[in-house]
Amino acid sequence: MKQFSQEFIFGTATSSYQIEGPASVDGRTPSIWDTFSYTPGKVLGGDTGDVACDHYNRMEEDIQNIKNLGVDSYRFSIAWPRIFPKQGQYNPKGMEFYKKLAKRLMEEGIKPLVTIYHWDLPQWADNLGGWINRESVEWFMEFAKKCFEELDEYVAQWITHNEPWCATMLGYHQGVHAPGHTNLDDAVKAAHHILLSHGQAVRYYKSEFAGQKPIGITLNLSPVYAASETMNDQLAANNQDGYLNRWFLDPIFKAKYPEDMMNLFSKFVHDYNFIQEKDLQIISTPCDFFGINYYNRFLIEYSAASELLFKEAYSDYPKSGMGWDISPNEFKELIHRLRKEYTDLPIFITENGAAFDDVLEEDGTVKDHDRVDYVEKHLTVVAELNEEGMNVAGYFLWSLLDNFEWAFGYEKKIRNLFCRFQNAKKIYEK
Ligand code: FCB
Numbered sequence: 001m002k003q004f005s006q007e008f009i010f011g012t013a014t015s016s017y018q019i020e021g022p023a024s025v026d027g028r029t030p031s032i033w034d035t036f037s038y039t040p041g042k043v044l045g046g047d048t049g050d051v052a053c054d055h056y057n058r059m060e061e062d063i064q065n066i067k068n069l070g071v072d073s074y075r076f077s078i079a080w081p082r083i084f085p086k087q088g089q090y091n092p093k094g095m096e097f098y099k100k101l102a103k104r105l106m107e108e109g110i111k112p113l114v115t116i117y118h119w120d121l122p123q124w125a126d127n128l129g130g131w132i133n134r135e136s137v138e139w140f141m142e143f144a145k146k147c148f149e150e151l152d153e154y155v156a157q158w159i160t161h162n163e164p165w166c167a168t169m170l171g172y173h174q175g176v177h178a179p180g181h182t183n184l185d186d187a188v189k190a191a192h193h194i195l196l197s198h199g200q201a202v203r204y205y206k207s208e209f210a211g212q213k214p215i216g217i218t219l220n221l222s223p224v225y226a227a228s229e230t231m232n233d234q235l236a237a238n239n240q241d242g243y244l245n246r247w248f249l250d251p252i253f254k255a256k257y258p259e260d261m262m263n264l265f266s267k268f269v270h271d272y273n274f275i276q277e278k279d280l281q282i283i284s285t286p287c288d289f290f291g292i293n294y295y296n297r298f299l300i301e302y303s304a305a306s307e308l309l310f311k312e313a314y315s316d317y318p319k320s321g322m323g324w325d326i327s328p329n330e331f332k333e334l335i336h337r338l339r340k341e342y343t344d345l346p347i348f349i350t351e352n353g354a355a356f357d358d359v360l361e362e363d364g365t366v367k368d369h370d371r372v373d374y375v376e377k378h379l380t381v382v383a384e385l386n387e388e389g390m391n392v393a394g395y396f397l398w399s400l401l402d403n404f405e406w407a408f409g410y411e412k413k414i415r416n417l418f419c420r421f422q423n424a425k426k427i428y429e430k
Pocket of ligand 1: 162163220398405406
């Protein structure tokens with residue numbers, strides 16, 4: 001049993017499109033994920049978020065479940081098309097839902113940790129170019145300001161964006177997430193505008209709200225290892241690290257984009273003039289904490305055939321149901337690197353968890369051994385990091401509920417993403 005300090009925050013997390021359902025009530029209009037999931041072939045089994053966990057109707061029941069888990073905090077996100085169903089048109093009815101949720105959580109002694117953007121861009125915004133259009137920064141600011149104005153008194157902590165890498169590289173480069181574009185030029189512009197909107201929001205919040213509540217951003221980070229000592233594999237690992245980690249870490253913490261990656265990308269990104277003077281200063285506006293979603297490491301090898309000259313190598317590590325390497329030791333190395341190269345801010349692990357197939361016991365129950373083992377290993381790392389003084393201030397299990405797992409839909413094998421905190425929580429103590 002590992003010991004955590006009284007101040008340590010244990011929580012669990014979700015996001016709006018993955019759990020809410022009721023896609024067209026109380027004035028909500030479609031998001032890019034509604035459009036994408038309705039496009040044949042984009043989501044496994046043709047699944048959509050129309051119903052999902054019906055959280056929109058079952059909020060109170062879900063709050064009771066959170067309460068019964070005994071966690072300190074609950075992380076959720078706000079569906080932008082509920083708040084601004086049309087450009088410039090505020091919908092108080094949509095905001096009411098989140099106000100009620102945040103208020104009820106507070107009453108139950110659970111701290112609301114709010115993510116402003118977890119990927120459900122309104123379709124109207126995408127029709128105007130989405131994140132590729134620099135005006136998206138203004139649209140986001142209008143949305144974020146309303147969230148601050150209406151919710152700040154009930155919120156414990158703010159996250160501007162969840163995983164800009166996924167929102168942009170999966171959404172605009174690899175095409176496997178909404179809006180499904182497949183070019184790096186779009187992705188790099190979209191990433192820049194998302195980062196800029198993050199910086200603007202932090203600046204605005206800190207000046208207008210006198211920095212009342214801690215505000216930060218969440219990145220998905222994975223440490224990257226070369227499959228061999230060869231020069232080519234080392235180069236490939238550096239490229240994946242640049243694409244996944246440094247392209248986001250460097251602007252946020254060092255006010256610059258990594259030059260090696262700018263050069264590599266320039267085969268596909270013909271013009272970097274979308275990066276305007278002062279943008280990087282804004283992007284690197286200091287935050288109060290840093291959020292990390294950690295799932296796995298990457299083992300990488302050289303591939304002349306791939307755009308960025310790398311691909312995943314065969315790894316003999318045990319895997320989660322997503323096929324991801326279970327890699328708690330590398331989790332520790334990641335945090336060490338961040339402390340050395342990037343930041344002293346308090347770190348929150350805003351997501352961690354694993355999908356596994358259900359294994360039935362003889363008595364017909366599911367004991368969830370693999371998931372408990374995964375969470376135990378990662379929580380142990382967090383405890384050890386804190387013993388070393390690494391200042392990890394919180395841990396949020398993904399997820400509170402089985403939910404719509406983006407392009408994987410509700411596919412059976414993946415469906416059990418990360419629930420059952422009940423089992424996991426047996427293993428820690430404050
Ligand atoms: C993260 C996302 C979250 C969920 C988990 C499995 O990338 O933030 O919504 O899909 O992965």
